[in-house]
Amino acid sequence: MLDRKNILDDLCIELRMRGCKPNSACRCALALGLALLLSAATTQAENTPITHGTLELVAEDQWITPGHKLFLGLHFQLEKDWHIYWVNPGDSGEPPRVEWKLSSGVTAGAIEWPTPHRLETPGIVDFGYENSVALIVPMYPDASLATQQSSQFGAALKLLVCSREMCIPGKAQLSLTLPVKTQPALPDPRTADLFATTRKSLPLPVPGGWVVKVTETSHFFVLTTNAGHPITQAVFFPLAESQIANAAPQKLVRMGNGFQLTLMKSDQLLKPIARLKGVLALSADRAYVINVPISNARSSPGAP
Amino acid sequence: MKRAILNVMVAAGVLCMASVLSATKVGDAAPDFTGTASNGKTVHLADYRGKYVVLEWHNNGCPYVGKHYKSSNMQRLQKQWTSQGVVWLTILSSAPGKQGYVTASEENDYLAKMQAAPTAALLDPSGQIGHLYDAKTSPQMIVINRQGVVIYDGAIDDKPTTDLNDVPGATNYVSRALEEAMAGKPVETAATRPYGCSVKYGD
Numbered sequence: 001m002l003d004r005k006n007i008l009d010d011l012c013i014e015l016r017m018r019g020c021k022p023n024s025a026c027r028c029a030l031a032l033g034l035a036l037l038l039s040a041a042t043t044q045a046e047n048t049p050i051t052h053g054t055l056e057l058v059a060e061d062q063w064i065t066p067g068h069k070l071f072l073g074l075h076f077q078l079e080k081d082w083h084i085y086w087v088n089p090g091d092s093g094e095p096p097r098v099e100w101k102l103s104s105g106v107t108a109g110a111i112e113w114p115t116p117h118r119l120e121t122p123g124i125v126d127f128g129y130e131n132s133v134a135l136i137v138p139m140y141p142d143a144s145l146a147t148q149q150s151s152q153f154g155a156a157l158k159l160l161v162c163s164r165e166m167c168i169p170g171k172a173q174l175s176l177t178l179p180v181k182t183q184p185a186l187p188d189p190r191t192a193d194l195f196a197t198t199r200k201s202l203p204l205p206v207p208g209g210w211v212v213k214v215t216e217t218s219h220f221f222v223l224t225t226n227a228g229h230p231i232t233q234a235v236f237f238p239l240a241e242s243q244i245a246n247a248a249p250q251k252l253v254r255m256g257n258g259f260q261l262t263l264m265k266s267d268q269l270l271k272p273i274a275r276l277k278g279v280l281a282l283s284a285d286r287a288y289v290i291n292v293p294i295s296n297a298r299s300s301p302g303a304p
Numbered sequence: 305m306k307r308a309i310l311n312v313m314v315a316a317g318v319l320c321m322a323s324v325l326s327a328t329k330v331g332d333a334a335p336d337f338t339g340t341a342s343n344g345k346t347v348h349l350a351d352y353r354g355k356y357v358v359l360e361w362h363n364n365g366c367p368y369v370g371k372h373y374k375s376s377n378m379q380r381l382q383k384q385w386t387s388q389g390v391v392w393l394t395i396l397s398s399a400p401g402k403q404g405y406v407t408a409s410e411e412n413d414y415l416a417k418m419q420a421a422p423t424a425a426l427l428d429p430s431g432q433i434g435h436l437y438d439a440k441t442s443p444q445m446i447v448i449n450r451q452g453v454v455i456y457d458g459a460i461d462d463k464p465t466t467d468l469n470d471v472p473g474a475t476n477y478v479s480r481a482l483e484e485a486m487a488g489k490p491v492e493t494a495a496t497r498p499y500g501c502s503v504k505y506g507d
Contacts, residue, residue, distance in 0.1 A: 091502065
């Protein structure tokens, strides 16, 4: 479904940003014409135009099996240089927010966020995704669904799509109907690659045998990882905002069995926190969920 | 040789960290600045010692700023607090060519059209004031007390969205900080993530 009013608003906002007169009705009319033209030319079955990209609600399976979890994906495809945000957006921006409209008997789980990227501008670092990203969401249809032939998944999204230069808020309404069958669901070959690729970018539990510790000094958290082998590259993404200074460099010291990563505390962190939670990314497809208690460094000779 | 290069790199990294660390924080003395207002007047922060001062980072193309101006929330706050003797400085740190950069006359037109009522709107295209306070977003808000100490730094309120409907139910951190400070109480929420658009500094 196309939210034409919204696209009109977005285009008008953007035209204004490009130096057009704010009250130029003709330009907004032009924008509306453009929006309708674009939608007619590019809209396929489920692809919904959003500001500077498209969004599609897809399913991993071909049908719903009552009583069995299935996965849906919110697949964003963005124009070059535009991005959306991770659950913690970093210094600016905000993550997409989804309100599900589901048949009775179906409940939605939490979004599984792929490992984000650092989006850097001078003095400011955001966390998010450029180009293409899918947010996977588990759905839990209970046994009562067996009485139905199909079930509709509706999603109302509030979005913020940004470039380094500007941000444009928007909304999208998505819908997907799947048949209900009693036999075990088969994967949909059309979405198999998308789900496989996306799962590779989801952070994993820390491997067994690793020891991850976090100590703190007055200005820094120090994350020490003993992985049994040296590690030369790591980036930490804090799950909660206002804990670490996003734009500060993360100094990595390689050690024989892992590494030590120094994270500057955020100026907004005025009260102590008990645990450091986030994602530790070693490479594009190797990232781990960190949830570690913080202990005081016994004697910290100044900043590490 | 390699080690020497590494040492230089580490030193550079430490310097870089130090510069981030030196940004103004809640509890610090607010660094003084001199700014040129859109009305042509020169503003010295130090001249306002003895008064509460609110700093508001502004970018007229940012939808988060738009939320607070289209709803008249920002103008209402400006009028409410300046009528009680608070100095309200709107600061525009967008670099020339970037979103939110305006000339003095464009800003004066905007202030008139929006019926905005800050004490002054300061043009900061070099980003000097923005960097002095490590302003990251518009609309980031800073409150300075009568003694010239930063007592609040962060978001305007607790609803980090662009939705005008979120204004009425929000807790306004700026008003709360001013109310608490004027009542002689400590500011309970003194630092928050300043939600919004990144400040469009020059490269």
